[in-house]
Amino acid sequence: MKNIALLGATGSIGTNTVDVVMAYPELFKIVSLTFHSNSEKGAELIERLKPRYVGVGSEKIKAELTDRFPDIEFGVGAEGLVGAAIYEAVDVVLTAITGSVGLLPTMAAIEVGKDIALANKETLVMAGKWVMEAAEKNNVNILPVDSEHSAIFQCLEGQKVDNLKELVITASGGSFRDLTRDELKTVTLEQALNHPNWSMGKKITIDSSTMMNKGLEVIEAHWLFGTDYDKIKVVLHKESIVHSMIALKDGAYLAQMGPSDMREPIQYALTYPDRLPIKNELAFDLTQIGQLNFEPMDFNRFPMLDLAFTVGKKGGAYPTVYNAANEIAATSFIDGKISYLQIEQFVQRAVDHYQETTEVTLSEVIEIDKQTRTIVERWIKEEGRL
Numbered sequence: 001m002k003n004i005a006l007l008g009a010t011g012s013i014g015t016n017t018v019d020v021v022m023a024y025p026e027l028f029k030i031v032s033l034t035f036h037s038n039s040e041k042g043a044e045l046i047e048r049l050k051p052r053y054v055g056v057g058s059e060k061i062k063a064e065l066t067d068r069f070p071d072i073e074f075g076v077g078a079e080g081l082v083g084a085a086i087y088e089a090v091d092v093v094l095t096a097i098t099g100s101v102g103l104l105p106t107m108a109a110i111e112v113g114k115d116i117a118l119a120n121k122e123t124l125v126m127a128g129k130w131v132m133e134a135a136e137k138n139n140v141n142i143l144p145v146d147s148e149h150s151a152i153f154q155c156l157e158g159q160k161v162d163n164l165k166e167l168v169i170t171a172s173g174g175s176f177r178d179l180t181r182d183e184l185k186t187v188t189l190e191q192a193l194n195h196p197n198w199s200m201g202k203k204i205t206i207d208s209s210t211m212m213n214k215g216l217e218v219i220e221a222h223w224l225f226g227t228d229y230d231k232i233k234v235v236l237h238k239e240s241i242v243h244s245m246i247a248l249k250d251g252a253y254l255a256q257m258g259p260s261d262m263r264e265p266i267q268y269a270l271t272y273p274d275r276l277p278i279k280n281e282l283a284f285d286l287t288q289i290g291q292l293n294f295e296p297m298d299f300n301r302f303p304m305l306d307l308a309f310t311v312g313k314k315g316g317a318y319p320t321v322y323n324a325a326n327e328i329a330a331t332s333f334i335d336g337k338i339s340y341l342q343i344e345q346f347v348q349r350a351v352d353h354y355q356e357t358t359e360v361t362l363s364e365v366i367e368i369d370k371q372t373r374t375i376v377e378r379w380i381k382e383e384g385r386l
C-alpha cells in the first residue's frame with residue numbers, strides 16, 4: 001500500500017490522480033490532501049477518500065469543515081500545505097498545485113525523505129538547483145508527472161548518461177498555434193482556454209497558448225535530467241501523440257507515445273518501476289491517427305520559448321523572475337485585467353528589469369519571486385488593460 005499526499009486535489013491533475021487512486025484502492029491511499037478555495041469539491045473528496053489531514057486555503061473553510069469532519073486534522077495556507085506534505089504516514093507527495101507556492105511544501109517533504117511525484121513545474125523552474133540538491137542529499141526520488149518529462153524519463157530508462165545526444169520535447173502549440181501575431185491582438189479568454197488536445201487547469205492552458213508552458217518545461221527538463229540547454233530541443237507536434245523523445249549518440253531516436261491522458265504519467269509516477277493497466281483506457285489506434293507531423297518551432301512567433309532558453313542559460317534567479325512575472329500576468333489575463341499580448345510584454349519587461357549582480361541563495365530567490373510579483377502587479381494596476 002502506497003500512502004499519498006495529494007496537494008491540489010480539486011484541480012485537473014488532482015482529479016486525474018483521484019481516478020488513478022480509486023481504480024486501485026488496494027494499492028493506493030490518499031492519507032492527506034489539500035485544496036485552496038473549492039470547498040464543495042473539497043468536502044466531496046473528504047467524504048470519498050477519508051484522508052487524515054487536510055490543508056485548506058482559509059480559516060473560514062477550516063471552521064466550516066471542522067464542524068462537518070471533527071475527526072480530521074486541518075491546516076490553513078502554507079502551514080496546511082506543509083502539514084499535508086510531511087504527514088507522517090505519507091510515502092509520496094503528488095504536487096498538483098499551481099504556481100510557486102508549491103516550493104515550500106515540496107522542500108519540506110524532501111527534507112523528511114518523502115518521494116515527490118512532481119506535476120508542479122513552477123517549483124523546479126524557480127528553485128531547481130536547490131530542489132535537486134536537497135533530493136540527492138535526502139535520497140529522494142523526483143518522479144515526473146508532466147507528460148513530456150514522464151516520456152523522457154521512460155525513454156531514458158536503462159540508458160547510460162553518456163549515450164544521450166539531446167532531449168526532444170514536443171509542443172502541441174496550444175490554442176492559438178495557427179494564428180499570426182497580428183491575429184493575437186484581439187483574442188479572448190474563452191478562445192485561449194480552448195486547448196486543441198488537452199483538458200487542463202486554466203493557468204496551464206493559457207501558458208500552453210503563449211508557449212510559456214513549453215518554456216517552463218525546458219527549464220524543468222534541464223533540472224530534472226541535468227541536461228544542458230544546448231541539448232534540449234523543442235518541436236511542434238500538433239497531434240500530441242509523441243509525448244517527447246530522446247536522441248542518442250548513434251543517431252537512434254526513442255519516443256514515447258500514447259493518448260492525451262494524464263492518468264498514464266500520474267500512474268507511472270506512482271507505480272514506477274512497475275506498470276499497471278489503466279482502467280477505462282482511452283482508445284488509441286495509430287491506424288486511425290494515420291500520420292504524425294513535426295515542424296520546427298518559430299521563436300519569433302513564440303518569443304516566450306526563446307526567452308526560456310535565455311533565462312535558463314543566465315541561471316540564478318532569472319528563471320524565477322520569468323516564472324513569477326508570468327504567474328501574475330497569466331492570472332491577470334484570466335481575471336480580465338490585461339489583454340492577451342500583454343502577458344508576454346510583462347514577462348519580457350520583468351526579465352529586462354531584473355539585474356542580477358551576484359550568485360543568489362534560496363532565500364534570495366524566494367524574495368525575488370515576491371518582489372517580481374509586487375512589481376508586475378503594480379505595473380498592471382498602473383497601466384491596466386491596453
Ligand code: NDP
Binds near residue numbers: 013014035057098
Ligand atoms: P488547476 O488549476 O486545475 O488546479 C490547481 C489546484 O491547486 C487546485 O486544487 C487549487 O485549489 C489549488 N490551488 C490553487 N491556488 C492555490 C494556492 N495559492 N495555494 C494552494 N493551493 C492552490 O491546475 P492543474 O491541475 O492544471 O495544474 C496543477 C500543476 O500541474 C501546475 O503546476 C501545472 O503546470 C502542472 N501540470 C498540469 C497538467 C494538466 O494536465 N493539468 C499537465 C502537466 C503539468 P482550488 O481549486 O480548491 O482553489
Ligand code: MG
Binds near residue numbers: 146147148217
Ligand atoms: Mg506538459
